[in-house]
Amino acid sequence: MAACAKLAGGDGEEARKEEEPQVLEPGAAPFGNFPHYSRFHPPEQRLRLLPPELLQRLFPPKGSETRPILGLDVGCNSGDLSVALYKHFLSLHDGKTCSDASRELRFLCCDIDPGLVKRAEKECPFPDALTFITLDFMNHRTRKVLLSSFLNQFECSVFDIGFCMSITMWIHLNHGDQGLWEFLAHLSSLCCYLLVEPQPWKCYRAAARRLRKLGLHDFDHFRSLAIQGDMANQIVQILTQDHGMELVCCFGNTSWDRSLLLFKAKHTIENYPIPESLIEEEKERNRLRFWRQ
């Protein structure tokens, strides 16, 4: 494993505006379902850390394989990041593919908030490639039905890659330690690779402080969370020790101090081995990090 030397996501009090636009009604976004999330956490901040050719490198075509690469975006909000990821990984500019993308992409994007999903559907410029559905990912029955029906179209049982961007805190606050653990368990069983952007602990404190300021009740679980502190590291531990995933690399930190972590399910290693070039790049990143400290 090309492990990250020291994962970011600290606990500093100097938190900037972490998770909330000021225009919201009190308590209007209990799941992080902010109507204009991408305005204050723009997709570009994350994309600039990700190699555009990543998916084509992780999933080179095998033999006569023609099926598209399948992605699952959990907590897609109004789809801005989903669309941006799609364009980024196909190196799309002005609707034209610039890279030698040898495989198509198809993303299933889900969110618990039907209003956001409706907007995502309405505004998506690539309706054939991106499917948006309303889904509470923590609802076992609906999740199984909706995800299987998508995967069956391609005669697949798992997604090639899952995107889990800035959602772990909301699952954790609303479902507790057990909920976070189960969320990560489901994702790791559903995806060969998983890209995770965990919120650092300071965001939890900011979210709880905001509720208190508004005179609302604390999140049900905030005070009883035993999983806390360095959240990126906690999530690495859960995924690698409990859920059979391997940390492939950390692409660095966004200006909001959030790590972008790529994991791979160990049981799928023989299908798509981790490209040597990615391992070498991660070693180089760690070497540079070491020298800069």
Ligand SMILES: C[S@@+](CC[C@H](N)C(=O)[O-])C[C@H]1O[C@@H](n2cnc3c(N)ncnc32)[C@H](O)[C@@H]1O
């Ligand atoms: C902070 S936003 C992140 C949006 C997007 N992933 C990004 O990084 O730009 C978190 C999203 O997760 C969604 N969410 C929270 N709990 C969820 C759940 N149980 N199932 C599906 N989506 C959920 C919220 O509605 C919200 O849109």
